[in-house]
Each structure stands twice: as structure tokens, then as C-alpha cells.
Amino acid sequence: MTSSTVEGELAPLGVRTFSTRRPSANTAIWWWLALGIAGYLVLPWYAMQDSNGLMAIPGVFGGEDTANGLVQAARHGRTWLWLGLFGLGIAATALMQPPGRSQGALLLAGGLVGAGGLALSGFLIGAKGWNSAVLAAAFGELSKNQFGMGWGAFVVLGSLVMLTAFGVARRGFFKGDLFIAASVAGSGTLLAVFILFPVLKALSSAMYSEEGRFALGALWERVANERNFGLGCVVGGVRCGVAWNTLFLGLMTATSTTLLGTLMALMSERSGKRYGRTLNVLAMLPIITPPFVVGLGLILLFGRAGIVNQGLESAFGIAPSRWFYGWFGVWIAQTFAFTPIAFMIMRGVVQGVAPSLEEAAQTLRASPQRTFMTVTLPLLTPGLANAFLVGFIESMADFGNPIVVGGQFSVLSTEIFFAIVGAQYDQGRAASLAWILTLFALGVFALQRAVMGRQSYTTVSGKGDAGIAMPLPPRVRHIVNGVALPWIAFTLLVYLFAFAGGFVQTWGRDYTLTLNHFRTAFALEWGQFGMVWAGTAWNSFFTTIKLAAISAPMTAGLGLLIAYLLARTEFKGQGLFEFSALLAFAIPGTVLGVSYILAFNVPPFELTGTGLIIVLCFLFRNLPVGVRAGTAAFKQLDRALDEASVMLRASSIQTLRHVVLPLLKPALVAALVYSFVRAITTVSAVIFLVTAENELATTYIIGRVGNGDYGVALAYCTVLIVLMSAATALIQFLVGERKLGRRKAARLPALATTQGMT
Numbered sequence: 001m002t003s004s005t006v007e008g009e010l011a012p013l014g015v016r017t018f019s020t021r022r023p024s025a026n027t028a029i030w031w032w033l034a035l036g037i038a039g040y041l042v043l044p045w046y047a048m049q050d051s052n053g054l055m056a057i058p059g060v061f062g063g064e065d066t067a068n069g070l071v072q073a074a075r076h077g078r079t080w081l082w083l084g085l086f087g088l089g090i091a092a093t094a095l096m097q098p099p100g101r102s103q104g105a106l107l108l109a110g111g112l113v114g115a116g117g118l119a120l121s122g123f124l125i126g127a128k129g130w131n132s133a134v135l136a137a138a139f140g141e142l143s144k145n146q147f148g149m150g151w152g153a154f155v156v157l158g159s160l161v162m163l164t165a166f167g168v169a170r171r172g173f174f175k176g177d178l179f180i181a182a183s184v185a186g187s188g189t190l191l192a193v194f195i196l197f198p199v200l201k202a203l204s205s206a207m208y209s210e211e212g213r214f215a216l217g218a219l220w221e222r223v224a225n226e227r228n229f230g231l232g233c234v235v236g237g238v239r240c241g242v243a244w245n246t247l248f249l250g251l252m253t254a255t256s257t258t259l260l261g262t263l264m265a266l267m268s269e270r271s272g273k274r275y276g277r278t279l280n281v282l283a284m285l286p287i288i289t290p291p292f293v294v295g296l297g298l299i300l301l302f303g304r305a306g307i308v309n310q311g312l313e314s315a316f317g318i319a320p321s322r323w324f325y326g327w328f329g330v331w332i333a334q335t336f337a338f339t340p341i342a343f344m345i346m347r348g349v350v351q352g353v354a355p356s357l358e359e360a361a362q363t364l365r366a367s368p369q370r371t372f373m374t375v376t377l378p379l380l381t382p383g384l385a386n387a388f389l390v391g392f393i394e395s396m397a398d399f400g401n402p403i404v405v406g407g408q409f410s411v412l413s414t415e416i417f418f419a420i421v422g423a424q425y426d427q428g429r430a431a432s433l434a435w436i437l438t439l440f441a442l443g444v445f446a447l448q449r450a451v452m453g454r455q456s457y458t459t460v461s462g463k464g465d466a467g468i469a470m471p472l473p474p475r476v477r478h479i480v481n482g483v484a485l486p487w488i489a490f491t492l493l494v495y496l497f498a499f500a501g502g503f504v505q506t507w508g509r510d511y512t513l514t515l516n517h518f519r520t521a522f523a524l525e526w527g528q529f530g531m532v533w534a535g536t537a538w539n540s541f542f543t544t545i546k547l548a549a550i551s552a553p554m555t556a557g558l559g560l561l562i563a564y565l566l567a568r569t570e571f572k573g574q575g576l577f578e579f580s581a582l583l584a585f586a587i588p589g590t591v592l593g594v595s596y597i598l599a600f601n602v603p604p605f606e607l608t609g610t611g612l613i614i615v616l617c618f619l620f621r622n623l624p625v626g627v628r629a630g631t632a633a634f635k636q637l638d639r640a641l642d643e644a645s646v647m648l649r650a651s652s653i654q655t656l657r658h659v660v661l662p663l664l665k666p667a668l669v670a671a672l673v674y675s676f677v678r679a680i681t682t683v684s685a686v687i688f689l690v691t692a693e694n695e696l697a698t699t700y701i702i703g704r705v706g707n708g709d710y711g712v713a714l715a716y717c718t719v720l721i722v723l724m725s726a727a728t729a730l731i732q733f734l735v736g737e738r739k740l741g742r743r744k745a746a747r748l749p750a751l752a753t754t755q756g757m758t
Helices: 004-011 027-041 051-058 069-076 079-096 102-125 133-139 150-172 178-207 216-223 242-270 271-284 291-302 308-317 325-350 356-365 369-379 380-398 400-405 411-420 426-454 476-503 516-522 538-568 572-587 589-599 611-633 641-647 652-681 696-705 710-735 750-757
Strands: 504-507 510-513 526-527 530-533
Touching: 027 069, 027 079, 051 611, 069 150, 079 102, 079 504, 079 696, 102 150, 102 510, 102 572, 150 178, 178 216, 178 426, 178 538, 178 572, 178 589, 178 611, 178 652, 216 426, 242 325, 242 380, 242 411, 242 426, 242 476, 242 710, 291 308, 291 476, 325 380, 325 611, 325 652, 356 510, 369 476, 380 411, 380 611, 400 411, 400 526, 411 426, 426 572, 426 589, 476 652, 476 696, 504 710, 516 710, 538 572, 538 611, 538 652, 538 696, 572 611, 589 611, 589 641, 611 652, 641 652, 652 696, 652 710, 696 710
Parallel strands: none
Antiparallel strands: 504 510, 526 530
16 A cells, blocks of 8 residues: 555544655755855855844955955955865765765764864954964964854854754764754754853853952852851841842742742633633733832832831831831742743643543542542642742842842842942952852752652643543632632732823822823824824834844744753753753843853954844743743653654654644743743843843833833833733734643533532
């Protein structure tokens, strides 16, 4: 029986089959080789100052500023660029060999020679010639220099990295799968260039003395001191070290956010449709608001002049105090801010719990309470572990909440900020504190892996599951409602204050309703040549939307691809690969921003001052959420689904597109929503990267707050909240829900049904 006959017989049965007519085994190699050659011929090699390099394409055969790589090497004396063409030539000879180890050796040699040579020359030769005095003394001064890599250099390097990966696959690694090899190599290169390289460059500052000499002892002196690890608060002193403060706060926040996120997810998915839609809207409010607005709302409620203190003074004569400022206020604010992340992670995990397992337990005469505790809750373990890890790292890296309501309670992120921008400007101390944050994150990451082990939590398999999800047992439902509903009410109260602030003349003095703040920010006028965007906020608004819209799908796509590689493949260095993907959350945003300035302000990567560096910061700062959400979802998908697809002669790309991705819609929504809204609301990571041409919404709002113009700031925040709510709904509509083929529960009261079973 032929393949086409089999496909024709299976199609009416609804079984998806894949064509056995595949492209040539060398098709991918041809494409990447052609792309590398095109990068040498049709794109400018070096970055253009104050302009988009793609606009210089008409001049690629002209002067040094706009010339392509071939002209730069042949006419303008930059002979080191021949290394890339030489590497492409070696890779081209591999096409004369049949697929196998010999072809892999040629591809590997060409890729390493080309990519390694170009990368090495980029780091050794800069805008003033040799970047090392030793090289200048050994080889003499260069007659030519070079600037940052442009589009041509990036395209050529990308193609050479892919050809190297193909060579590794042809040598027998990654089971010979070109797609898996290319994905690992491409993702690993991006993580190395845009996370490891800038972070390590910044952290290395802790190993230099104040005189600029390398000394490992300087790192120990800066880390192991009383200011960081003191235990004064335990033995009768006033304060503990800032490291212990951060660790304590991180554990508290991770616990509370995981608990609340789980309860809200259970309420959304297991309490009927009465709360589901309302929860999805309210739970998203904290995450779509700039963090300083949340802090401001809490201060209006619990600050010294807040409503709560004024009410206590009026009713009981209790003098107003600053009781809210400190660790308690920061913990409440962080719980408020990061619970939605845990909710989005846990919602997808709760959706994936197989109802047939719960029905099987009840068939064996287990009560609903026992079924929930022994079946449902253990199956939520992957999500609980991932939500805890993300909550802990978010707490450690948070800057906005501690700076607003922390008072005298210091944490590592605020200490790093003041070490960088304060009068002391101690870059070495900032780097040493970043070391502590990294070690804390690594410790929790290792603990999570030790607790999770290699247990299986598969709940979605290829056998289908038409069961009805078990309603929450009465006792569990009472606990869920008793905790989650008051928290939702608290969320609504804080946001009522945030909305109201933009509609009154002057908060605290004149509560006259007005729209003047919105007119100042978003006024539209008709001029001689048509409509004029006269509001002062339009420039930052459009820039923010554009950069966030570019970064969000890139973040979600790369995050889920990395999660797929971690969950479905095994390769050497996988632990380092995963930690690199999470490292962006292990350091505060201010350190990441400064790291990008230090790493990308000089050749070979001159990106400072461009919109691209902001997009890259958004991408790799928010990448861990996509990775963790995807990892939790993959742990619930049976590998038999992948194996069945392979048995039907599908490639890895076809399996990922047609089998895996449709089952990852909750994780995809979480990654898209989170990356988009965090790109709009982030402050600390990009505050050092913005320019007059690339002003963002958060920096505009901070400027207004600094000038005391709170009305315009809160009006802008109101517009952002409405915008991101609409964007969230649009993303969920476009992506859709995961369809698992389950029956709908009959509309019977949950309590009556439970009582009837008992």
C-alpha cells in the first residue's frame, strides 16, 4: 500500500497525516549558505550612526561607511573580513559530499573558521585599531579600524552559526536532526551574546580593586562584610544585612504569590463560569500597571496621610504612623504585583489536569476531598514549583516597590541602584551585590530541580480524555473563596484610587473632576495640514507600543522554543543553557541596563542609543516567563504525542507546529501577554537606555512625577491600563483556547451534586 493510499484512508477518520515527499536533505544548507553570501553582497557591513542601516543598501558598493563586506575586504583594506568568505567557501564544498560525517566535518570547519574569525576580529579590532596594547606592540598599529557590526555582519554570522550547527548534526549529534541542532545553536548563541556576555562583563567589575587592578580578594571583601550578611536584628541590633533582607523577602513573596495564584486559578477553572471572566480581568490589573502606580495607591491607603490612618485617628484616636513602610509594605506590594504571574502559570496547569484521573479515584470510592488532596494537588506540582521560582526571582530583582514603600528596609536591588547612580558611584560594590543575587537565584533553581527530580506529571496524552473536571470540594471551595475574593476586592480598591487620580484637579487638595490631564497628554488638534498630535505624551506612547509589539512575539517564540529544547531534548551543557535563559531575572533591571551599556557601547556591538537595544532588553529581560510557562506545560504533554507524529513521518518542525503548539496555547498566551505588558510598564531595565528619540511611557511618567505633575502621570497610566487590557483580550482571542476534547459539565449545583455522591 502506498503512502498516498494510507493518507487517503486516514483522512476521513480525522487523523492528521504528513506527506512523505520531503525536500532535499541539503535544502536547509543551501538556504543558509545563500543567506550568508547575500549578507556579504547586499547589506552594509558596519552599523550606521544616527540612521537605519538598511537605508544604506543602495551604497553597498561605495564608501567605507556603507560598503558591504566584500568591498570592505577587497577595496578598503579590512582584510580580516575574508575569513567569513573563506568559511562560507569551505561550507559550500560540503554540498559536494553526501549527507554524513564527511559532510559534517566540512560544514563544521567552515562554520568555525568563518564565525570564529569574524567574532575574534570584532573583539580585537575596534574604533582605534587594536583593542589591546599587547597586540599593538607585537604587530604594530593598524592602518584600518572598524566600528560596530551592521546588518551584513549579523546576517553572515547567523548563517555561519547555523552551518556550524548543521555540521554538528551531520556528525551524529542531536540524532542527526538539523532543526534541533540549529535551534540549540541559535538559542545558545543569543543567550551567550545578550545575557551571559553583558552580565559577566558587569560582574567582572567586582574583581577589580579601586585602583583598577585585578584582584580576586576584592570580590570577597565586598561580599563577605557586615553590611551584606550581618545578623544584627537577630542578636539585638537594629538591622540585618541586606542579603538576608532580600532572601527573607523573596521567600515570603514567592510563597504568598504561589498560594494566591493557585487559589485564583482553581476559582477560575473549577468554580464554574461565575468567576472565570471576572478573575481573568482583575488578575491582570496589577501586571498591566507601572509599579510606582501600585506603590502610590498603597501609600494613599496605608501611608501616614492615607485613608486607613486617618480613619483610625478619627475613630480611635490612634496617631498616624509609618507602620506600613518597611518589609511588610514591600511584601504586600510585591505580592500584589507578582500574583498575576503565578495565576497565569497555574491557570494553564489546572486546565491540563486530566479529569479521568479524578474520576478514577472517585470510582474507587475516594471522597472529593481525598481526591483533590491525593490526585489533583500532586498533579499541580510542576506549576507550583515554576510559580515559586518565578516569584522568588521577581522579588529579588524588583526595584520599584522597595524604593517606594521600603523606607529604611534595604534590599539588594535598591543598594545596587544607589551604588551606581548615587554620589559614591561604586561600580565594584554594585557588581558584588549582583553576584549575591545570582548565587541566590542559582540556589533556588538547584533546590527546585532537586525537589522535582525526574518524576512524571503527564496529564495530556494521545489517548484522549473526555472526562468532566471535578468541582472543588466544599471545604476547599470555602478556603478558595475566603482568601481569593477579599484579595480581588483589595485589587479593585487600589485601582479605583489609581483611576480616580487622573480625573481630579489636585489629589489631596482639590477634588474637582476634570479632563485637563488627559488633554495635556493626549490632545488632538486640527492644523493647516490636517490632524496634529499635540499632546505631550504621543511620542513616548507610539514608541512604546511599537517596541513592545516587536519584542512580544519574539519573546514568546524564543521562550517556547527554549522550553521545547529543554523538555524534549538532551544535550551536553543543558543545565547551563537553562540557567542562562533564567539569568535575566536573577539580577535587578538596573544592573541589566548598565550591563547593556557597558557591553554594547563599543565594537563589535554598538547598539547604545538605538531602538534595537531596547527591544533586545525587553526580549531577554522577559524571556524567563515564556521559558518557565512552556516548561510547566511540556511536563504535562506525553512524549507519545511526539513519537506518534514521527511515526507518521513528520519532521521536527511539523511536529512542533501541528501537534505541540496547539496544546501550548495557555503557555503562549501567558508569554505573549506578560512580555507585551512588561515591555510597556518596565522601568529599571531601560531607564539607562532611553534617548530623546526613543522615549518610553514609563520614563515620561517618571519625569512627570518628578515634576510633581501627578495628574498627568495618573491619566497616562489610566490610558495604558485600558490599552493593555484591550491588547490582552485581543491576544487571547487570536491565540484561542486549548481544546482537549472534554465533555461539558451539566448545569447542576456543585454542592448538591457533591452531597448526592456522599
